[in-house]
Amino acid sequence: MKKIVLAYSGGLDTTFCALHLSRDLGYEVHAVIVNTGGFSEEELKAIETRANGLGVASFHILDVVETYYEEVIKYLVFGNVLKNQTYPLSVSAERILQAKSLAEYAKSIGAKAVAHGSTGAGNDQVRFDMIFQTIVPDIEIITPIRDLKLSRQEEIEYLKKHGVAMNFEKAAYSINKGIWGTSVGGKETLTSSDYLPEEAWPTQVTEHDPKELTLTFVQGELIAVNGKKFESPTAAIQEVQAQAAPYGIGRDIHVGDTIIGIKGRVGFEAAAPLIIIKGHQLLEKHTLTKWQLFWKNQLAEFYGNHLHEGHYLDPVMRNLEAFLADTQTFVNGDVRVMLHPYRFTLLGITSENDLMSNKFGSYGEMNKGYTAEDVKGFTRILGNQTSIFHKVNNSDEAN
Template sequence: MSLKVRIANYKDITHALTISRKIEESAIIRQTGISKRETEDITNKILEGNAVVAFFNGIIVGFSYIETFQEGYVANSGMIVFPVFRNKGISKLIKAFILKLSSYKFPIANLFSITTTPSIFRINMERNFKTVSFLELPRSYRFWKSCRSCKNYNLLTLNNSKMCLCTAFLFEPKHILKEKIVLAYSGGLDTSYCLQYLKEQGYEVYTAQVNTGGFSKLELKKIEENAYAIGAKYHRSIEATHFYYDNCVKYLIFGNVLRNNIYPLSVSSERIFQAIKIAEYANEIDASAIAHGSTCAGNDQVRFDIAFQILCPDKRILSPIRDNQCSRQEEMNYLQEHGVDIRWIKARYSINKGIWGTSVGGVETLTSDEKLPSEAYPNSLQELESKNIQLGFEEGEFISINREKSYTVKNIVKLEQIASKFAIGRNIHIGDTLIGIKGRVGFQASSAIILIKAHQLLEKHILTKWQVYWKDQISNWYGMLLHEAQYLDPVMRNIEAFFRDTQRRVSGEVVIKLTPYKLELIGVKSSNDLMQSQNEKYGESNEDWNAEDAKGFIKIFGKQMKMYHNIKND
């Protein structure tokens, strides 16, 4: 007998209709309380990774899935073994597998099920489940709604879901010590929901906020207060601005990286470095799990999950918002029900600020034709008179403003303060997300745009034609790979080595004129300027060659094209 039980994957959705029909047929034959499962529901459970399938000689013969509830309960539901294959021990194998999967994904949750099937009854008892009254099960409307297709549903409703013909089983893992989990915490609604939810699940939650340049000391203090107010065991603020610059921003400048020639990868480039620091912290305190507040619709879930899978592969990854498919209103309701009185004002615009720029989202960015109004951006236009500034570079790194030297990170912040008053660096980027859809986001990145444009102009004067050409090609790949969560691929280190090598002579000053909403590149001064090392006087003469030399060069240079066009073809 070739019997295989495994976690269902996307290829198994082709069996969803068959499974739904078999469950319904079984309910009719048994004349007992098995509720119907819709094909769509089964498909969703498979795609969530919360379902188990059994195959006999390559033919599907059984199924079960996990249902989660916010009260900290997990149900093992939809158990079915196709009639022809019953009495072969398959249900016992499926039950063992689904329980193991439930315990792995939700180790602190209360596991429960209701059944009229004797074999499942015996399996539950063997695994230390206890029989309980229906009052000890979740009061969730979503759970009891699934019983509506059962012929005994009227009996259930008459008793206000307090009893029916099914037997209820519950397993409470109270003997399990609280597991230590690290939550990537920003203090917003999503991660606050995650903190409360994980605490309710029985985890000992260590919150960590990674600052890559977007938070003030006052904001960091407020985030810490919120974490402890909700119930964090311990909160740590991790300063990573210089780490982010040294490992990312520096190379975005070296590469003149603008995604689709517009977007400087402002806030999106920060996520992988925040994930790296969170993973390091989880390893440091020997946490058994790690969590983040991403949804299933965006890019950040990919960036966080990939980094955690690589840097702490022994730790489970939890994402309560994604796993529970919560709306923002459901999150707020849940927090209010649990006594969390922190208020989140529904702002008209979503703002994410970092050292490399600020992203802005609103109703306008959900359209294809509307632009963000001026008030959507974090900085208003304050300077009306133009101003010239000098930016100094040494081996590609930004070292000074108006010849006043300082650390690069400090210079970036200072340049942002100067240039944002001119409202420079505003735009809307339209691009392709990791999950395959188009996305539109507004941004203001005064410092980033100015630095990239200034550095690029300096390179044009210093690098050779082919250095400039190949940098353009490779920079495009670097930006794309960084955006698409591939930072930890070794090819990124190879590209960075190339970037560093090209910067050895990129030193000098760039003069820029700042005016409202735009910048103007004036020129450069550099001892490595290839233009200044030439002997020619444009349009007149050159000390290195004469007129006859020029005519001979042109004749040879065009020889191959001339040969081609001299061949007579019909």
């Protein structure tokens, strides 16, 4: 029997795929779940039990949380990446790393095919296929739900026919949880006008009194929260999430352009990503030069868009990561953040690398680095070409 690696989550689609691939297509199915920080131990145990009940040849958990941070999340922080100035790429970034990990696993066990449960309607099908065709170009990609154009009801009838017992009730909201945020989809996100109700959000609001957090960054990476140092930035991210999520912080709905050319809406809950990105961005405003900030903004926006659309393996991404990492040398210091229900306030920063230093003057009051005559000469030179243009062309604006 030919080996096939199935991206398995334990939901309806991948349960169908596991059974169809083995019973109907004759594959030796190796079910793999890629954990990017969204599963508890209990959930992983339940998913493993369900997979084994389907008769898969093996079930394997790839814990890639640290890899996810080192290869993807770190650069999203360095670039302060928010898609359309709103969305921290919670799902799209996760899918890239999941696909890459699955492809590498398929190669390691000598699989002849890989499969995923994507339909033909979303972005994930493109992300998975692009990664697979690059890393394992000789391996067949099989997508039963997409290829057979199956409805949810047809999947349910097939599974019932083969004696699969599971909860076939469709949840009111689809939830996808990872360390870099949780997506929420439901009937409201299929409209252009409706907002998600309170009960749709995975984390309910239980904190109401304001609370201050201090985030400590070293070379752009979060290493401590409220003075407590963590062995890994992933642990620091989880600490911020634990502190801020009960305030209902980080909830929003992203409206964007899909890879396949249609617009879509998705709700998300991302307290830690938004606080960390905005805190990091404030620290950069104090520690980087004007032109460092300018070029970071341009290149980081491209980086986020390219990642979102599945082009993670394009070599230009490694070039951009090198640039982003190089800008972080002096992004060091503490950022104070005040948490409130449904919002947060950036209070200020403390940094030895703060370029807003009174050693060189106070904005709007005094300077210590130049004279009034220096400014007059500088201004004349700075505007010289504009002045010449208007004089040569007899512009009315110059008269």
